[in-house]
Amino acid sequence: MKKHNYSAGPCILPQEVFEKSAQAILNFNDSGLSLLEISHRSKDFVAVMEEARALVLELLDLKGKGYQAIFLGGGASLEFLMIPYNMMKVNGKAAYLDTGTWASAAIKEAKFLGETVVVASSKDQNYNNIPKGYTIPADADYFHCTSNNTIFGTQMKEFPETDLPIVCDMSSDIFSRKLDFSKFDIIYAGAQKNMGPAGATLIVIKEEILGKTGREIPSMLDYAKHIKAESMYNTPPVFSVYASLLTLKWLKNLGGIEAIEKINDAKAALLYTEIDRNPLFRGTAAVEDRSNMNVTFLLNDEAHTAKFDELWKAAGISGLPGHRSVGGYRASMYNALPLESVQVLVDVMKALETEIK
Numbered sequence: 417m418k419k420h421n422y423s424a425g426p427c428i429l430p431q432e433v434f435e436k437s438a439q440a441i442l443n444f445n446d447s448g449l450s451l452l453e454i455s456h457r458s459k460d461f462v463a464v465m466e467e468a469r470a471l472v473l474e475l476l477d478l479k480g481k482g483y484q485a486i487f488l489g490g491g492a493s494l495e496f497l498m499i500p501y502n503m504m505k506v507n508g509k510a511a512y513l514d515t516g517t518w519a520s521a522a523i524k525e526a527k528f529l530g531e532t533v534v535v536a537s538s539k540d541q542n543y544n545n546i547p548k549g550y551t552i553p554a555d556a557d558y559f560h561c562t563s564n565n566t567i568f569g570t571q572m573k574e575f576p577e578t579d580l581p582i583v584c585d586m587s588s589d590i591f592s593r594k595l596d597f598s599k600f601d602i603i604y605a606g607a608q609k610n611m612g613p614a615g616a617t618l619i620v621i622k623e624e625i626l627g628k629t630g631r632e633i634p635s636m637l638d639y640a641k642h643i644k645a646e647s648m649y650n651t652p653p654v655f656s657v658y659a660s661l662l663t664l665k666w667l668k669n670l671g672g673i674e675a676i677e678k679i680n681d682a683k684a685a686l687l688y689t690e691i692d693r694n695p696l697f698r699g700t701a702a703v704e705d706r707s708n709m710n711v712t713f714l715l716n717d718e719a720h721t722a723k724f725d726e727l728w729k730a731a732g733i734s735g736l737p738g739h740r741s742v743g744g745y746r747a748s749m750y751n752a753l754p755l756e757s758v759q760v761l762v763d764v765m766k767a768l769e770t771e772i773k
Contacts, residue, residue: 417732418732419732419733419734420732420733420734420753420756420757420760420761421735421753421757422733422734422735422736422747422748422749422753422757422761423734423735423748424566424588424739424746424748425566425588425606425608425609425614425748425750426608426613426614427608427609427748427750427752428750428752428753429612429613429659429663429752430662430663430666430752432662432666433612433659433662433663433666433752436662437658437659437662440658441655444460445460447460451654451655451658452654452655454654456648456652456654457648461658462648464657464658464661465487465646465647465648465652465657466646467661468485468487468657468658468660468661468664469484469485469486469487469646469647470485471661471664471665471668472485472618472620472664473485473620474668475664475667475668475672475673476591476597476603476620476673477597477598478597478598478620481598481622482623482624483620483621483622483623484620484621484623484643485618485619485621486618486619486621486639486642486643486646486647487607487616487617487618487619487647487652487653487656487657487660488616488617488619488642488647488652489615489616489617489652489653490617491606491614491617492518492585492587492604492605492606492617493518493521494617495522495585495604495619496521496522496524496525496526497525497528497529497637498619498639499522499526499558499560499583499602499604500525500526500528500530500532501529501629501631501633501634501637502629502633502637502638502639502640503557503558503581503583503602503625503629504526504529504530504557504558504629504631505530505557505628505629505630505631506629506631507530508530508531508556508557508629509530509531509532509533509553509555509556510526510529510530510531510532510533510556510557510558510559510560511533511535511552511556511558511560512526512532512533512534512535512559512560512561513534513535513537513547513550513559513560513561513562514534514536514537514538514539514547515537515538515543515546515547515561515562515565515568515572516562516565516567516568516570517543517565517567517568517741518562518565518566518567518585518587519560519561519562519565520539522560522562522585526560533553533556535547535550535551535552535553535559536548536549536550538570542568542741542742543565543567543568543570544568544570544700544701545570545701545702545704545705546570546571546572546573546702546705550576552576552578552580554579556580557580557581557629558580558581558582558583558601559576559578559580559581559582559583560582560583560584560585561575561582561583561584562584562585562587563584563585563586563588563589563590564586564587564588564589564707564709564710565588565707565710566587566588566609566709566710566739566748567710567739567741567742567746568700568701568712568741569699569700569701569706569710569711569712569742570701570702570705570706570707571589571705571706571707571708571709572705573704573705575595575599581601581602581622582599582600582601582602583600583601583602583603583604584600584602584603584604585604585605586603586604586605587604587605587606588605588609588610588709588750589609589610589707589708589709590603590610590611591610591611591664591667591673591676591751592610592673592676592677592680592708592709592750592751593673593677593680593708594673594674594677597620600620600622601621601622601625602620602621602622602625603618603619603620604617604618604619604620605617605618607656607659607660609709609750610663610750610751610752611660611663611664612657612658612659612662612663613655613656613659614656615653615655615656616652616653616656616660618660619639619642621639621643623643626639626640626643627640635649636649636650663752667751676751679751679755680708680709680749680751681708682755683708683749683753683755683758684706684707684711684749686755686758686759686762687747687749687758687761687762688706688711690762690765690766691711691713691765694765694766694769695716695769696715696716696717696720696765696768696769696772697713697714697715697765698713698714698716699711699712699713699714700712700713700714700742700744708749709748709749709750710746710747710748710749711746711747711748711749712738712742712744712745712746713744713745713746713747714738714743714744714745715744715745720768720772723768723771723772724764724765724768727764727767727768728761728764731760731761731763731764732760733757733760733761735748736761747761
């Protein structure tokens with residue numbers, strides 16, 4: 417039976433990425449050696465890293481615009497600390513928008529380095545919306561936001577106009593939709609959503625913003641050192657970077673971000689239309705802030721839970737239960753999830769309605 421993987425992350429990736437990655441583990445570039453055992457400074461892997469970094473900038477339309485792309489370890493959570501180390505001045509302050517669990521975690525880490533102003537928060541509504549109409553202090557060193565909130569199913573549809581550097585955690589929707597990425601000074605994202613397996617974190621940085629904090633930065637937390645070392649300051653997460661390269665090549669061959677955005681819009685429209693139509697279900701996120709990547713929804717009557725669970729499991733659906741913070745269900749529809757899988761879920765929802773009637 418075909419599986420329809422709605423896991424929030426690690427998540428679905430293109431089948432060809434699995435196949436090529438598996439082959440590389442056995443025999444990389446016909447070298448007779450596994451990707452997992454070659455030197456990260458070998459000619460073959462250096463070529464992988466260089467191509468991956470270049471392809472990131474190409475897909476984001478940032479090539480030749482003063483940006484660098486690096487792959488590091490530690491997950492996006494490490495960036496919560498690296499960002500203020502590299503961006504917050506001594507005795508300075510930073511502005512943060514609190515839209516969910518990961519934004520809140522980033523705020524917590526920033527407080528270790530200096531004054532951290534939360535410009536707005538939707539915590540008191542269990543993060544079911546993106547705050548609007550907030551003011552960003554003009555004397556902050558940077559503004560930080562999270563573009564998509566995996567747990568709560570919300571997504572920023574537009575970003576504030578500000579003269580401050582904008583830092584954005586795009587872990588769960590990077591490469592999924594067209595944006596003017598040149599508006600951002602730092603973009604960071606864990607690989608395990610739209611790029612590859614867990615282990616690598618992508619950071620895209622406008623080089624000119626670095627070196628202005630007046631603080632001494634520990635070497636492993638210094639973006640400038642990692643840029644100079646071309647993501648090789650220490651041993652990089654080799655397998656995750658390679659699989660990410662394969663995924664980025666898949667995306668380019670598909671037609672890039674413009675092409676995948678159309679597919680993602682179609683998937684989201686299909687599922688949200690059924691949630692709104694079917695009297696057994698309701699969405700949890702404010703309609704205007706609904707995420708195209710993570711669709712969170714509930715049964716109106718939990719008495720139907722056992723039957724619904726039976727139906728979607730029988731259909732080959734996996735990874736559908738919602739996060740404990742929201743409950744219900746969460747359909748994570750990252751780039752590699754086909755429209756066919758969304759149709760299967762919609763058909764199950766309709767089948768439940770028929771059975772209940």
